[in-house]
Amino acid sequence: xxxxxxxxxxxxxxxxxxxxxxxxxxxxxxxxxxxxxxxxxxxxxxxxxxxxxxxxxxxxxxxxxxxxxxxxxxxxxxxxxxxxxxxxxxxxxxxxxxxxxxxxxxxxxxxxxxxxxxxxxxxxxxxxxxxxxxxxxxxxxxxxxxxxxxxxxxxxxxxxxxxxxxxxxxxxxxxxxxxxxxxxxxxxxxxxxxxxxxxxxxxxxxxxxxxxxxxxxxxxxxxxxxxxxxxxxxxxxxxxxxxxxxxxxxxxxxxxxxxxxxxxxxxxxxxxxxxxxxxxxxxxxxxxxxxxxxxxxxxxxx
Amino acid sequence: xxxxxxxxxxxxxxxxxxxxxxxxxxxxxxxxxxxxxxxxxxxxxxxxxxxxxxxxxxxxxxxxxxxxxxxxxxxxxxxxxxxxxxxxxxxxxxxxxxxxxxxxxxxxxxxxxxxxxxxxxxxxxxxxxxxxxxxxxxxxxxxxxxxxxxxxxxxxxxxxxxxxxxxxxxxxxxxxxxxxxxxxxxxxxxxxxxxxxxxxxxxxxxxxxxxxxxxxxxxxxxxxxxxxxxxxxxxxxxxxxxxxxxxxxxxxxxxxxxxxxxxxxxxxxxxxxxxxxxxxxxxxxxxxxxxxxxxxxxxxxxxxxxxxxxxxxxxxxxxxxxxxxxxxxxxxxxxxxxxxxxxxxxxxxxxxxxxxxxxxxxxxxxxxxxxxxxxxxxxxxxxxxxxxxxxxxxxxxxxxxxxxxxxxxxxxxxxxxxxxxxxxxxxxxxxxxxxx
Numbered sequence: 001x002x003x004x005x006x007x008x009x010x011x012x013x014x015x016x017x018x019x020x021x022x023x024x025x026x027x028x029x030x031x032x033x034x035x036x037x038x039x040x041x042x043x044x045x046x047x048x049x050x051x052x053x054x055x056x057x058x059x060x061x062x063x064x065x066x067x068x069x070x071x072x073x074x075x076x077x078x079x080x081x082x083x084x085x086x087x088x089x090x091x092x093x094x095x096x097x098x099x100x101x102x103x104x105x106x107x108x109x110x111x112x113x114x115x116x117x118x119x120x121x122x123x124x125x126x127x128x129x130x131x132x133x134x135x136x137x138x139x140x141x142x143x144x145x146x147x148x149x150x151x152x153x154x155x156x157x158x159x160x161x162x163x164x165x166x167x168x169x170x171x172x173x174x175x176x177x178x179x180x181x182x183x184x185x186x187x188x189x190x191x192x193x194x195x196x197x198x199x200x201x202x203x204x205x206x207x208x209x210x211x212x213x214x215x216x217x218x219x220x221x222x223x224x225x226x227x228x229x230x231x232x233x234x235x236x237x238x239x240x241x242x243x244x245x246x247x248x249x250x251x252x253x254x255x256x257x258x259x260x261x262x263x264x265x266x267x268x269x270x271x272x273x274x275x276x277x278x279x280x281x282x283x284x285x286x287x288x289x290x291x292x293x294x295x296x297x298x299x300x301x302x
Numbered sequence: 303x304x305x306x307x308x309x310x311x312x313x314x315x316x317x318x319x320x321x322x323x324x325x326x327x328x329x330x331x332x333x334x335x336x337x338x339x340x341x342x343x344x345x346x347x348x349x350x351x352x353x354x355x356x357x358x359x360x361x362x363x364x365x366x367x368x369x370x371x372x373x374x375x376x377x378x379x380x381x382x383x384x385x386x387x388x389x390x391x392x393x394x395x396x397x398x399x400x401x402x403x404x405x406x407x408x409x410x411x412x413x414x415x416x417x418x419x420x421x422x423x424x425x426x427x428x429x430x431x432x433x434x435x436x437x438x439x440x441x442x443x444x445x446x447x448x449x450x451x452x453x454x455x456x457x458x459x460x461x462x463x464x465x466x467x468x469x470x471x472x473x474x475x476x477x478x479x480x481x482x483x484x485x486x487x488x489x490x491x492x493x494x495x496x497x498x499x500x501x502x503x504x505x506x507x508x509x510x511x512x513x514x515x516x517x518x519x520x521x522x523x524x525x526x527x528x529x530x531x532x533x534x535x536x537x538x539x540x541x542x543x544x545x546x547x548x549x550x551x552x553x554x555x556x557x558x559x560x561x562x563x564x565x566x567x568x569x570x571x572x573x574x575x576x577x578x579x580x581x582x583x584x585x586x587x588x589x590x591x592x593x594x595x596x597x598x599x600x601x602x603x604x605x606x607x608x609x610x611x612x613x614x615x616x617x618x619x620x621x622x623x624x625x626x627x628x629x630x631x632x633x634x635x636x637x638x639x640x641x642x643x644x645x646x647x648x649x650x651x652x653x654x655x656x657x658x659x660x661x662x663x664x665x666x667x668x669x670x671x672x673x674x675x676x677x678x679x680x681x682x683x684x685x686x687x688x689x690x691x692x693x694x695x696x697x698x699x700x701x702x703x704x705x706x707x708x709x710x711x712x713x714x715x716x717x718x719x720x721x722x723x724x725x726x727x728x729x730x731x732x733x734x735x736x737x738x
Contacts, residue, residue, distance in 0.1 A: 002378075002380045002396050002432075002434060002450070002620075002669055002685055002718070002720055002738070003618075003636060003667060003669070003685060003718050003720065003738055004720070004737070004738050005718065005737070005738060006735055006736065006737045007717070007718065007735075007736045007737075007738075008728065008731070008733040008734065008735055008736070009372060009717075009733060009734045009736060010732070010733060010734075011727075011732045011733060011734060012370070013370065013372050013734070014370040014371065014372065015370075015371070015372065015373075016372075016373065016374050016375060016376070016714060016715050016717070017372060017715050017717060018715035018716060018717060019717065019718075019736070020733065021733070024618065024637055025617050025618055025637040025638075026545075026546065026589075026590055026616070026617050026618060026637070029546075029547070029587050030737075031497075031527055031545070031547040032478075032496065032497075032527075032720075032738065033478075033497070033723070034723060034724065034737045034738075035723035035724050036723075036724045037724045037725070037726040037735055037737055038726055039726040039727060039728050039729070039735060041729045041730065044730055046726060046728070046735060048724075048737065050547055050585070050587070052496075052497045052527055052547040052548060052549065052585070053546075053547035053548065053549065053585040053586060053587045054549050054580075054582070054583060054584065054585025055547075055585055055587070061728060061730055061731070062731070066617075066637070074583075074585055074586075075583055075585075076582075076583035076584065077583060078582075078583050079582045079583060080582060080583060080585065081549075081577045081578075081580050081582045082576075082577035082580060084723075100577075101574065101577050114583075130574045201724060240363075259360055259361050260361050261360070261361065261362065262361065262362050262363075262364065263361055263362075263363050263364070264364045264365075264366055265363070265364070265365050265366075266365070266366065266367060266368060267365055267366075267367055272368075272371070273722060275722050275723060275724045275725045276725060277725035277726050277727040277734060277735075278727060279727045279729070280729070281729060281732075284369070286725050286727065286734055287725075288722030288723075288724070288725045288736060289721070289722055290432075290452075290719075290721050290722070291373060291374065291397050291398075291719045291720070291721075291722075292371065292372065292373035292719065292722075293371065293372040293373070293719075293722065293725070293734070293736065294368040294370070294371050294372075295368055295369045295370040295371075296366060296368050296369060297366065297369055298364075298366075300362070300364070
């Protein structure tokens with residue numbers, strides 16, 4: 001795993017292009033295994049995690065080169081273990097949520113240093129298993145977390161061994177644990193390298209859609225011209241950018257298998273990957289995966 | 303009209319009618335290839351219920367090509383090794399998950415787009431993925447290749463293998479393997495693990511999920527996001543490159559906990575469970591360093607020397623190579639585009655003996671480095687410009703390369719993507735933020 005930079009690309013970048021900025025180097029305190037990054041447009045900052053150093057770091061929006069983080073949450077009181085997935089920002093209540101595999105830590109958004117979390121959602125009732133993507137909705141007072149048990153919906157202020165108020169899971173929703181698409185993927189999953197949870201990276205569109213990627217995404221051999229071992233798609237489904245209505249999710253209590261409002265697929269049935277970002281200005285969805293990115297127009301969800 | 307024609311007409315009319323009904327349905331919108339302006343998305347379901355799967359037919363399905371795709375179509379070199387016996391240079395192509403073999407004296411002409419490799423190993427059967435560590439058996443010419451992320455393997459390749467082939471051996475490794483080196487005298491193979499940081503030592507002929515001989519890990523080791531590795535079999539020490547971020551294992555943690563007494567095999571704990579054996583809040587970021595240990599070190603052993611400090615200029619150091627005769631260490635220093643040369647006996651906050659750096663060197667985000675002592679040359683893998691460059695072993699300063707192998711046209715952009723684990727859109731600057 002080569003170069004753990006945070007690179008910035010122009011929105012209209014296309015083809016083989018170099019980044020316009022690269023935040024990299026010892027001073028940045030960045031490490032590899034960073035699987036969530038949140039840009040805060042209200043404060044012009046971005047937040048990411050260094051799972052190896054058990055740190056949550058905030059950078060100025062215009063950071064470049066060997067920029068240092070302006071705030072770091074790190075230390076024995078933080079309870080941070082390996083936060084390589086899921087960061088949530090709540091500017092209304094000024095809180096920062098951190099997913100840490102099987103629990104969630106909530107800090108003051110501007111916390112610095114060795115601070116104890118305000119709340120910890122942890123315990124067997126939470127159903128937090130391999131928790132990954134997260135989003136906070138301060139309007140509906142919801143906290144959504146993608147896990148191996150499905151998309152879990154908590155009250156925003158949940159604390160302790162709190163059970164989710166709703167669990168979205170099932171074939172209608174498309175939120176099901178992925179079946180490995182190849183021997184390589186299966187073996188990788190068995191070893192914990194690239195296993196697929198029920199739902200990973202999630203984002204909230206301004207129009208109130210919860211957006212994620214379901215189904216099989218492209219593997220390196222797809223680009224190398226070699227077919228995947230079985231040449232099939234996951235669960236018979238093509239990869240798709242999937243959008244569920246958050247208003248509909250909010251109506252569910254208990255288990256639900258909610259149909260998505262939209263599924264956008266590519267003609268090839270494959271997409272770049274499961275990492276996702278939304279550009280509300282031009283109504284675009286960015287996807288990232290192994291060594292590539294794609295941009296889709298998706299005005300229906302904005 | 304014959305019976306056959308009549309039958310065909312009825313079938314054709316039925317199919318067309320069914321198609322028209324399907325397309326006219328308000329609950330079905332397969333808008334293949336339509337532009338956003340042409341589409342008429344319906345409102346989202348307003349009355350979804352807890353166990354409602356009747357809403358499935360309300361899903362609007364859209365098929366649409368991407369507006370833009372960003373990717374590097376060219377090989378990017380993350381590691382390099384020389385086979386002086388067979389006059390070959392082998393590189394890891396981390397961008398396209400391939401191993402490429404070139405002639406040692408290959409030199410891409412300035413006007414040429416690239417140099418074609420003699421041999422390519424790549425494809426789904428190879429299990430080569432995000433490959434970043436390399437060793438060549440000096441006797442057999444076998445290639446040892448370490449996967450860096452998604453697939454936790456080291457693969458071994460005999461000289462006959464090429465294309466989308468099965469490896470001769472596949473070794474199960476802990477997650478986040480990086481570099482490999484072999485003590486040919488003792489027939490021991492050393493593998494670095496980035497995090498939780500460790501050096502795992504196997505018999506050289508290791509295969510499958512065989513248990514290692516010993517593991518170096520623990521707080522006293524000062525290992526911290528481990529990368530490169532070099533062995534000095536003459537002086538019986540090993541050099542390990544550390545980038546700095548780390549946290550502590552619990553008392554019963556570490557990779558050693560996976561090894562069951564008496565068992566010849568090991569199942570390494572996967573990443574979803576490994577975090578349970580880290581001490582919460584013990585995280586720290588140490589300065590980058592090169593730590594030196596006895597070659598047979600195991601367990602929580604402190605280094606005998608540590609090269610670290612601002613004078614060293616270490617900045618995300620990656621691979622390392624040792625000239626055992628000259629007792630010099632070559633370090634690929636990725637961020638500042640240079641190769642640092644230290645004395646193998648250096649200790650503490652020392653200034654490098656030499657620094658190869660400058661616009662004439664063509665060094666860009668160097669990741670791999672190899673001291674070819676037989677030919678008196680230093681070979682560098684540049685992750686930032688699709689090239690491997692060759693220098694005299696005693697090169698210093700802004701030295702032009704003797705030769706260069708390019709896998710892409712000169713000045714071809716290098717996005718340097720790894721496994722893109724997340725994305726964020728910077729609405730103020732209209733830019734996409736992409737970590738690796």
